[in-house]
Amino acid sequence: xxxxxxxxxxxxxxxxxxxxxxxxxxxxxxxxxxxxxxAVHYGxxxxxxxxxxxxxxxxxxxxxxxEMREGVEFAKKYGAVVYVTTNIFAHNENMDGxxxxxxxxxGAGVTGIIVADxxxxxxxxxxxxxxxxxxxxxxSLSNWKAVKYWKExxxxxxxxxxxxxxxxxxxxxxEVDIEIEAFVxxxxxxxxxxxxxxxxxxxxRDSNRGGCCQSCRWDYDLYENKDGEEVPLFxxxxxxxxxxxxxxxxxxxIPHMIxxxxxxxxxxxxxxxxHYVATVISVYxxxxxxxxxxxxxFQIKKEWLEELSRCAIRATASSFFESEPTYKQQMFGFHxxxxxxxxxxxxxxxxxxxxxxxxEQRNYFxxxxxxxxxxxxxxxxxxxxxxIWDEEGNELDVARHPLQIIKFKVDQPLHAYNMMRKExxx
Amino acid sequence: xxxxxxxxxxxxxAHIQxxxxxxxxxxxxxxQKFGLRxxxxxxxxxxxxxxxxxxxxxxxxxxxxxxxxxxxxxxxxELYLKEMQRIGVDALLFGDPAVxxxxxxxxxxxxxxxxxxxxxxxxxxxxxxxxRGSKRAVLARELSLDEVLEIKENAKTEIEVQVHGMTCMxxxxxxxxxxxxxxxxxxxxxxxxxxxxxxxxxxxxxxxKYPIYEDVNGTHIFSPNDMCIIDELGELFxxxxxxxxxxxxxxxxxxxxxxxxxxxxxIDAYFDQGEEAYEDIKDDLLAQxxxxxxxxxxxxxxxxxxxxxx
Numbered sequence: 241x242x243x244x245x246x247x248x249x250x251x252x253x254x255x256x257x258x259x260x261x262x263x264x265x266x267x268x269x270x271x272x273x274x275x276x277x278x279a280v281h282y283g284x285x286x287x288x289x290x291x292x293x294x295x296x297x298x299x300x301x302x303x304x305x306x307e308m309r310e311g312v313e314f315a316k317k318y319g320a321v322v323y324v325t326t327n328i329f330a331h332n333e334n335m336d337g338x339x340x341x342x343x344x345x346x347g348a349g350v351t352g353i354i355v356a357d358x359x360x361x362x363x364x365x366x367x368x369x370x371x372x373x374x375x376x377x378x379x380s381l382s383n384w385k386a387v388k389y390w391k392e393x394x395x396x397x398x399x400x401x402x403x404x405x406x407x408x409x410x411x412x413x414x415e416v417d418i419e420i421e422a423f424v425x426x427x428x429x430x431x432x433x434x435x436x437x438x439x440x441x442x443x444x445r446d447s448n449r450g451g452c453c454q455s456c457r458w459d460y461d462l463y464e465n466k467d468g469e470e471v472p473l474f475x476x477x478x479x480x481x482x483x484x485x486x487x488x489x490x491x492x493x494i495p496h497m498i499x500x501x502x503x504x505x506x507x508x509x510x511x512x513x514x515h516y517v518a519t520v521i522s523v524y525x526x527x528x529x530x531x532x533x534x535x536x537x538f539q540i541k542k543e544w545l546e547e548l549s550r551c552a553i554r555a556t557a558s559s560f561f562e563s564e565p566t567y568k569q570q571m572f573g574f575h576x577x578x579x580x581x582x583x584x585x586x587x588x589x590x591x592x593x594x595x596x597x598x599x600e601q602r603n604y605f606x607x608x609x610x611x612x613x614x615x616x617x618x619x620x621x622x623x624x625x626x627x628i629w630d631e632e633g634n635e636l637d638v639a640r641h642p643l644q645i646i647k648f649k650v651d652q653p654l655h656a657y658n659m660m661r662k663e664x665x666x
Numbered sequence: 667x668x669x670x671x672x673x674x675x676x677x678x679x680a681h682i683q684x685x686x687x688x689x690x691x692x693x694x695x696x697x698q699k700f701g702l703r704x705x706x707x708x709x710x711x712x713x714x715x716x717x718x719x720x721x722x723x724x725x726x727x728x729x730x731x732x733x734x735x736x737x738x739x740x741x742x743x744e745l746y747l748k749e750m751q752r753i754g755v756d757a758l759l760f761g762d763p764a765v766x767x768x769x770x771x772x773x774x775x776x777x778x779x780x781x782x783x784x785x786x787x788x789x790x791x792x793x794x795x796x797x798r799g800s801k802r803a804v805l806a807r808e809l810s811l812d813e814v815l816e817i818k819e820n821a822k823t824e825i826e827v828q829v830h831g832m833t834c835m836x837x838x839x840x841x842x843x844x845x846x847x848x849x850x851x852x853x854x855x856x857x858x859x860x861x862x863x864x865x866x867x868x869x870x871x872x873x874x875k876y877p878i879y880e881d882v883n884g885t886h887i888f889s890p891n892d893m894c895i896i897d898e899l900g901e902l903f904x905x906x907x908x909x910x911x912x913x914x915x916x917x918x919x920x921x922x923x924x925x926x927x928x929x930x931x932x933i934d935a936y937f938d939q940g941e942e943a944y945e946d947i948k949d950d951l952l953a954q955x956x957x958x959x960x961x962x963x964x965x966x967x968x969x970x971x972x973x974x975x976x
Contacts, residue, residue: 329785331809332816359790378785382762383735389763401734403839408737431838432734437784440808441835441889442872444974448784451976456836460867462846463875465962473865478850481867483842483885560839567845 242406242562246535247499260532264498264505267323267421268521271510273303276311278514280320281657282616283525287315287322288354290510293341294326294334296378296450297510305344312349321351326364327376329357329434329448342368352396356434365394372396374421378434378448383408384415391418397503402428405560406493409500419503424490425520426508428559430456430483430570457484459573479573486569489556491548492540494527496561515583515602518659519551522616547620550581550661578664584611585639585646587658597650605662606638613650615658623650669937670902671726671909673826674926677706677919679716684923686719689930692726692909694759698881699739700746701730701759702783703834705914705922710746714753721754732761732781733883734837740764747774757801766798777801779826783834784808789820796823802908807833807893811970815905824908829895830925831913832877833968836887843880864916866962875962877916888916893968894955896932897948903936921958928954 250262268284270276279287289311290302303311303324312322324345328334342364345353352372355361356379364371374397375381375390382401390398397419400409404422412420429436437447438455445451459480462473474480488508490497497505505528507520523544531538554577557569585599605611607625614620628636631645639646671691676682682693694701695708695716708716713729720727729750735743743764750758751774758765758774761782769778780786780795781804792803802824805814818825843865866875867887874890895902902910912929914922928951936944959965 329787330790331787332789332813332820335788335790356785357788357791358794359788362790362794380734383737383740383764385740385764385767386735386762389767392767404736411737430840430842431836434785435734435783435837436835437808438835438887440969440974441833442869442874444972446808446974446976448787449974449976451974458869458871460869460876462843462878463866463868465864465866468961470962474850481846483838483840485840565840567849570840570842570845570849572846572849 242496244496244499247501250498250501251535257534258536260498260535262501263528263532264502266521266524266528267504267506268517269426269507269510269512270311270517271297271302271512273307273311275510275514275517276322277314278657279517279521280315280318282518282521284521285320286351286504287311287320288325288506288510289322290325291341291345293337294328294330294360296325296327296448296452305348308345308348308350316349322349323352323354323372323374324350325354325376326360327354327356327378328450329378330359331449334449335359338363339367342371346371354399361393361395374419375399376433377401377423380432380434382432384412387412387416387418387420391416397421399423399506401432402488403432403560405564406496406500406562409497409502413501420501421504421506422497422502423488423508424494424497424505424524426488426512427554428485428488428508430485457482482570482572484571485559485565486555486557486571487552488559489548490558490561491523491527491545493558493561494524495531495535495538498528498531513583514586515659515661516551519547519614522614523548525616543620547614551579553577553579580664581612581661582664583659584662585660587613587615587654587656587660588645589656590650590654592653595649595651596647597654598645598647599660601639601642601644601646603642603662604638604640605660609662611660611662613652613654613658613660615655617655618652618658621652623652667903667937668906668908669933670907672926672929672933673728673909673911674922675705675912675914676716677914677922679708679712679719681706681919681922682716682719684919685926686723686725688923688927689934690725690926692728692756693720694728694730694911696730696759698733698883700733700743702732702761702837702883703886703915704730705917710749710753713750713755717753717755726756728757728759728779729755730759730781731765732759732783735762735764740768744768744772747772750774751776759804760800769799779804780823781826787813789817792817792821792823792825796821802826804828804911808969808974810973811898811901814907814970815901818905818907826909826911827902827907828893828911828913828968829899829902830911830929831892831917832915832963833889833893833913834886835876835889837884839884841880842885843878879916889968891964891966891968892959893970894952894965895967895970896929896955897952898967898970899932899936899948900941900944903933903944917960921960924958925955
């Protein structure tokens with residue numbers, strides 16, 4: 241185990257207690273305007289979104305400039321900010337339209353861009369100087385001297401390579417005065433990001449322009465070429481060669497990251513559901529707040545870990561943070577499984593007098609099902625659903641239509657944006 | 667018109683002698699602690715020996731310091747850079763900006779070549795690193811001919827393009843082979859790059875075989891084909907591309923010598939006797955490569971005539 245060293249620079253005495261005043265930013269993914277609102281409502285200090293161009297998730301429902309503006313306005317009400325990923329490595333043909341795009345992002349009130357290509361860094365500085373520039377993990381930033389380079393180039397923040405460990409981060413913070421952002425949760429590249437073109441070679445899709453087809457998650461057979469003869473290095477029934485990493489989960493390392501002075505803790509997953517974003521962000525929010533309020537008596541609560549596991553579909557690991565990952569941090573012979581709990585409904589309204597909730601259906605449920613409600617402003621609780629009605633007051637046997645408005649009785653108070661989930665028994 | 671440099675990757679000092687005779691103009695050498703995916707390991711002493719040999723022949727030697735460095739290798743990197751300055755090599759290949767900072771701080775005067783492989787994809791970046799001391803850019807192998815030509819037109823530094831050999835598609839810091847064997851409760855033989863013990867991944871769906879090995883930088887996976895454009899060099903010649911690289915990694919000593927000689931013939935035919943002379947011999951040069959090409963390594967033209975989507 242890594243030794244946790246208290247950092248005096250981030251502490252102050254407040255009301256007679258030593259608390260941590262330098263809280264890291266909790267940075268959430270937001271693949272759509274709805275996800276942005278949920279992320280912010282559930283406690284994110286900042287969100288990163290993709291625009292229609294120059295970003296790396298060409299499959300996500302990316303934001304129009306108008307949606308960015310709306311997202312920024314919404315976030316502002318919570319004191320949160322928005323960053324836009326513009327982290328492709330451009331080819332010559334991608335240079336057109338960049339200036340107008342960056343000007344529009346700046347005009348929408350976005351705080352910063354996450355960028356890898358110096359073309360975009362320099363262009364941004366010239367045409368959209370109000371935007372902060374954050375170096376993307378696509379640059380595989382792995383040492384303090386390279387951090388110093390980007391500091392001298394005037395960047396506001398760097399996102400580290402996923403391969404950087406805690407002691408390396410400490411040294412970077414000591415040597416260079418720049419904001420550091422590090423991943424804490426989510427799916428991982430198993431290669432150095434930016435240095436993988438499997439997708440280009442296998443499917444002619446450019447991974448560094450958003451076309452990654454995740455070839456690293458496929459199975460392969462390992463052979464050796466012995467004097468021209470192909471000898472298999474596996475036996476019948478063995479798991480095939482795989483390079484699929486377990487997903488990153490650093491929930492238990494958050495105190496350590498706070499003591500290191502890491503400025504922004506990043507959750508990955510712009511393609512993930514609002515249920516995922518809400519669950520993950522709310523748990524990390526609780527951990528950060530609890531540790532900063534009383535670091536001496538902090539303990540990870542079992543219920544936080546359980547809560548996190550409700551939306552997990554893959555095994556998790558701490559990756560490079562504590563030490564070099566071994567085979568235990570990879571998955572062999574594994575393909576996606578279902579999460580333990582399904583997202584079943586989003587609360588739109590609650591009438592305290594009648595104790596009736598109005599919610600939007602997100603998954604099949606029916607009277608008799610055990611459901612769980614959670615949200616940033618309630619304690620999580622479970623209950624059994626009784627009678628349910630549609631918007632017109634017709635009683636239903638099942639809530640079967642996605643986005644259908646459903647009403648039923650809930651004893652405990654709920655608020656808009658609370659979520660209902662249902663155990664996945666399959 | 668200026669002849670492009672023919673840049674090759676020797677395995678040993680003795681190999682350099684044979685490659686000089688075969689017509690190489692320049693060499694990339696180094697050691698895995700600082701450089702990525704080299705055809706051979708050269709200690710500092712061997713770099714010195716190689717440099718004397720290469721300089722005596724009036725040719726160039728470039729040393730690879732293009733690893734992605736972690737903090738623990740920075741001090742050694744500085745010592746290494748000082749040694750290279752003392753030896754007087756002709757260029758340093760870099761990908762990590764740490765090298766730019768170290769070179770500045772140490773007052774190293776050896777020219778830099780920007781070689782980050784996959785991310786060298788547009789001319790703006792070429793000139794950006796040019797302004798920061800890079801004399802040459804080594805372009806990503808995932809570019810089409812048109813993209814290469816447009817970069818050359820707009821570049822203020824020299825341009826180097828790979829014309830033959832394997833392409834690295836993937837680098838992980840993790841020990842992926844070792845992990846696979848440990849998972850199955852075996853211990854990997856550390857020396858997995860012995861001549862007769864090359865490993866590859868078989869992709870059954872695409873019927874491709876991808877060479878794979880591990881070293882101190884992690885796990886490296888290579889393209890299923892060797893690119894070869896010995897018969898398609900005309901436009902690169904005409905555009906004035908400054909350096910044509912043949913990456914001989916994972917190929918045999920003899921293969922590297924033979925292929926170097928064939929590219930020498932292609933360049934000399936075009937520049938000494940004219941375009942037609944090159945046109946006359948190019949199919950035969952390709953046929954000679956096909957004859958010695960290992961069965962496991964089909965030839966293709968890389969991304970030169972292939973578009974990627976995203």
